Amino acid sequence: MTLTVRVIAPDQTVWDDTAQEVILPSTTGQLGILSDHAPLLTALDPGVMRVRAKNEWMSIALMEGFAEVQNNEITVLVNGAEKGTNIDVEKAREAFNQAQAALETANAGANVQEQLKAKQGLKRARARLQAAGDKVVE
Secondary structure, three states: OOEEEEEEEOOEEEEEEEEOEEEEEEOOEEEEEOOOOOOEEEEEOOEEEEEEEOOEEEEEEEOOEEEEEEOOEEEEEEOOEEEHHHOOHHHHHHHHHHHHHHHHHHHHOOOHHHHHHHHHHHHHHHHHHHHOOOOOOO
């Protein structure tokens, strides 16, 4: 059996097709979904969603959101999403390095809100870089 998978961001539908398997970056860790999975609603962290369709894996960078699994349908609603094949690796690497520097600067200060904002920025940059297929070395 197959899964119907929809990844919807505010500005576009990033994926709307069938797949054999999906791995989601939930807030509690990686979550694998196969056919006939139990109904589920989960929050998503910024991370990489992996989709196996036509026996090939593809990556989609997700910014935080939610996923619902029910009746072999997965609906992913996120603040932003981008297929890994559409991400420029060099720009993603540069953004990741800038996010690391911003986090170091924020950690040197005492402002907790700035630290949280910088951590989220780093998670988003890491997701884009990983979806593009690059290794993240910290």
